[in-house]
Amino acid sequence: MTEANQAPSDGAPQPKRGLLDIAPYVGGKSAIAGVAKPIKLSSNENALGAGEKAREAFAAAASSIHLYPDGRADRLRAVVAEAHGLEPERLIFGNGSDEVFALLNQTYLEAGDNIVTSQYAFVAYQISARACQAEVKLAAEPELRADVDAMLALVDERTKLVYLSNPANPTGSYATGEEIRRLHAGLPPHVILVIDEAYAEFVTEPDWESAFGLARTAPNIVVTRTFSKLHGLGGLRVGYGYAPLAVEQAIDRIRLPFNVSLPGIEAAIAAQGDEAHQRASRDLVAEWRPRLTQAIKGFGFEVFPASGNFILIRFPDAKRPASAAQDYLQAKGIIVRGVGSYGLPDCLRVTIGTEDQNRAFLDALSEFAAG
Numbered sequence: 001m002t003e004a005n006q007a008p009s010d011g012a013p014q015p016k017r018g019l020l021d022i023a024p025y026v027g028g029k030s031a032i033a034g035v036a037k038p039i040k041l042s043s044n045e046n047a048l049g050a051g052e053k054a055r056e057a058f059a060a061a062a063s064s065i066h067l068y069p070d071g072r073a074d075r076l077r078a079v080v081a082e083a084h085g086l087e088p089e090r091l092i093f094g095n096g097s098d099e100v101f102a103l104l105n106q107t108y109l110e111a112g113d114n115i116v117t118s119q120y121a122f123v124a125y126q127i128s129a130r131a132c133q134a135e136v137k138l139a140a141e142p143e144l145r146a147d148v149d150a151m152l153a154l155v156d157e158r159t160k161l162v163y164l165s166n167p168a169n170p171t172g173s174y175a176t177g178e179e180i181r182r183l184h185a186g187l188p189p190h191v192i193l194v195i196d197e198a199y200a201e202f203v204t205e206p207d208w209e210s211a212f213g214l215a216r217t218a219p220n221i222v223v224t225r226t227f228s229k230l231h232g233l234g235g236l237r238v239g240y241g242y243a244p245l246a247v248e249q250a251i252d253r254i255r256l257p258f259n260v261s262l263p264g265i266e267a268a269i270a271a272q273g274d275e276a277h278q279r280a281s282r283d284l285v286a287e288w289r290p291r292l293t294q295a296i297k298g299f300g301f302e303v304f305p306a307s308g309n310f311i312l313i314r315f316p317d318a319k320r321p322a323s324a325a326q327d328y329l330q331a332k333g334i335i336v337r338g339v340g341s342y343g344l345p346d347c348l349r350v351t352i353g354t355e356d357q358n359r360a361f362l363d364a365l366s367e368f369a370a371g
């Protein structure tokens with residue numbers, strides 16, 4: 001128990017037990033003092049921005065923002081279901097996929113329950129689980145990729161949810177279709193397996209599979225996706241989960257009535273239909289991911305295999321540490337993400353940018369490498 005959480009001596013209101021032990025989420029930095037337009041490669045956003053169609057739909061929504069949105073997002077529901085061949089009634093929309101994780105946790109976790117995820121897992125799952133006074137169990141990732149057997153070994157009768165990002169942030173690794181099936185097969189039926197596919201559209205490896213297919217017939221799999229990455233709508237906060245109907249119906253009882261905004265719904269509908277922008281976004285990543293990887297390795301740094309729209313770089317030389325590289329890049333107006341809070345203090349995570357941004361980043365990093 002922290003000091004802050006001990007019984008109040010002065011009768012002041014106190015958050016519930018354990019809450020003040022949770023470290024607040026820290027997002028990627030977005031500003032550098034004195035730099036008008038920094039190159040922001042710190043939040044895995046879409047370097048191309050939102051597509052023209054989504055921007056137009058967002059602007060057109062201005063005339064309707066005095067109206068409450070459709071609480072069930074029925075038109076967006078139909079468009080997403082059609083795009084992925086899913087049953088519309090099994091979709092849960094959220095204020096970003098972050099909200100879908102929070103809703104799952106609120107719906108299924110009681111104090112003393114636990115979630116299982118892996119060592120470097122995205123922290124959003126963990127924060128909202130701990131807010132439910134649940135324990136977070138982390139399976140070791142010695143190779144910086146989820147280890148299915150280590151995760152299964154942590155599951156017990158109090159485990160309610162198992163979270164796996166596929167691809168994973170910040171490591172950039174992915175689990176194969178075979179690994180996901182093995183993880184699911186090893187879980188007791190009372191445990192929900194949540195597969196977070198926020199970066200799914202950027203994967204090019206042939207042994208990766210979306211878990212939509214497996215989820216179709218399983219009573220305990222939820223697959224989440226987002227409009228924040230491929231579609232470039234991070235600022236609008238639209239994400240969704242594909243769940244068994246019973247899970248969707250349970251969550252729908254506590255979901256805030258209008259949790260996805262009207263402009264968000266309109267822009268997401270347009271974005272889902274904008275195949276040209278989706279293709280351009282995927283192509284940019286597919287072109288620059290190997291180019292950046294090769295160039296950075298050439299500077300003497302380690303780059304982990306990447307399957308999302310970002311790469312993870314390790315700076316093995318203590319004389320030239322990640323923190324110094326981050327400072328050097330920042331002095332050049334480039335913001336990247338330190339991942340010390342994930343337990344990776346010798347690494348930096350860098351979002352794949354536009355061609356100009358990537359070149360500026362490589363120039364600065366090569367200067368840093370040259371000392």
Ligand SMILES: Cc1ncc(COP(=O)(O)O)c(C=O)c1O
Nearest residue numbers: 096097098165169198226228239
């Ligand atoms: C692995 C992973 N899942 C989910 C999200 C959250 O996405 P959203 O913007 O839909 O809340 C992120 C955002 O960075 C992420 O990295």
